[in-house]
Amino acid sequence: MTTKTYNSFFLNFANATRFNILMSLIGGPLNVTQITNRVNEEQSKISHNLKKLEECHLLNVKQKGKQRIYSLNDKTVIPMIDLIKNHVKNYCKECDKREV
Amino acid sequence: MTTKTYNSFFLNFANATRFNILMSLIGGPLNVTQITNRVNEEQSKISHNLKKLEECHLLNVKQKGKQRIYSLNDKTVIPMIDLIKNHVKNYCKECDKREV
DNA sequence: AAAACATATGAAATCATCTTCATATGACAA
DNA sequence: TTGTCATATGAAGATGATTTCATATGTTTT
Numbered sequence: 001m002t003t004k005t006y007n008s009f010f011l012n013f014a015n016a017t018r019f020n021i022l023m024s025l026i027g028g029p030l031n032v033t034q035i036t037n038r039v040n041e042e043q044s045k046i047s048h049n050l051k052k053l054e055e056c057h058l059l060n061v062k063q064k065g066k067q068r069i070y071s072l073n074d075k076t077v078i079p080m081i082d083l084i085k086n087h088v089k090n091y092c093k094e095c096d097k098r099e100v
Numbered sequence: 101m102t103t104k105t106y107n108s109f110f111l112n113f114a115n116a117t118r119f120n121i122l123m124s125l126i127g128g129p130l131n132v133t134q135i136t137n138r139v140n141e142e143q144s145k146i147s148h149n150l151k152k153l154e155e156c157h158l159l160n161v162k163q164k165g166k167q168r169i170y171s172l173n174d175k176t177v178i179p180m181i182d183l184i185k186n187h188v189k190n191y192c193k194e195c196d197k198r199e200v
Numbered sequence: 201a202a203a204a205c206a207t208a209t210g211a212a213a214t215c216a217t218c219t220t221c222a223t224a225t226g227a228c229a230a
Numbered sequence: 231t232t233g234t235c236a237t238a239t240g241a242a243g244a245t246g247a248t249t250t251c252a253t254a255t256g257t258t259t260t
Binding site: 001003005006007009010011013014015016019056057073075076079080083084085086087088090091092 | 101103105106107109110111113114115116119156157173175176179180183184185186187188190191192
């Protein structure tokens with residue numbers, strides 16, 4: 001596992017926009033316009049970030065007419081969400097409350 | 101789970117220095133000087149980064165004389181390492197090879 | 201073949217994080 | 231109570247990531 005690989009893997013989760021994109025896809029695949037609406041950000045911003053997520057294989061794409069449909073790699077993403085949720089629950093109960 | 105919480109959680113793994121610190125502690129607790137030697141970085145750099153890891157409860161500290169002994173929160177860190185290793189193995193076989 | 205729609209891309213500008221350096225603090229030993 | 235060892239900290243500078251804006255590409259519709 002190269003430094004670059006795990007660096008970009010975790011960076012993908014660390015960014016709020018990308019984290020929200022992942023969340024928006026938990027319910028099932030969406031096209032770019034739909035993701036853009038759910039996450040409520042600029043289209044080009046979404047596209048740039050989708051690219052990074054896809055490069056890491058956290059997302060898959062397929063073309064459907066002029067749309068591109070993105071779907072979650074849930075084998076990785078769901079366990080990851082569970083892991084951090086558990087961590088926060090067990091170790092960060094207080095610190096997570098004091099908002100900054 | 102606040103944005104800040106998951107952001108700093110993942111950021112901790114995304115940084116090479118901190119990732120190496122975590123790795124150095126898999127074998128068991130170490131003091132700062134020992135970590136500094138294993139990771140082979142400046143002492144103040146190590147201290148700054150230890151702080152961030154501790155704030156996220158990925159590390160625990162205890163004082164022992166003038167030393168501070170850091171140990172891994174292995175309940176979280178080990179599963180996390182396993183998760184990314186598996187991801188890379190299953191989905192990034194090729195992309196992980198082409199070094200950048 | 202032009203227009204319209206959906207998405208991607210490059211580059212500059214902005215914003216956030218990291219490291220570095222100098223110095224401070226805290227604990228123990230002499 | 232001074233010196234030394236171990237570690238932490240603040241702030242500036244350096245580096246890196248993200249967003250933005252303008253525009254390009256690709257696909258379908260008319």
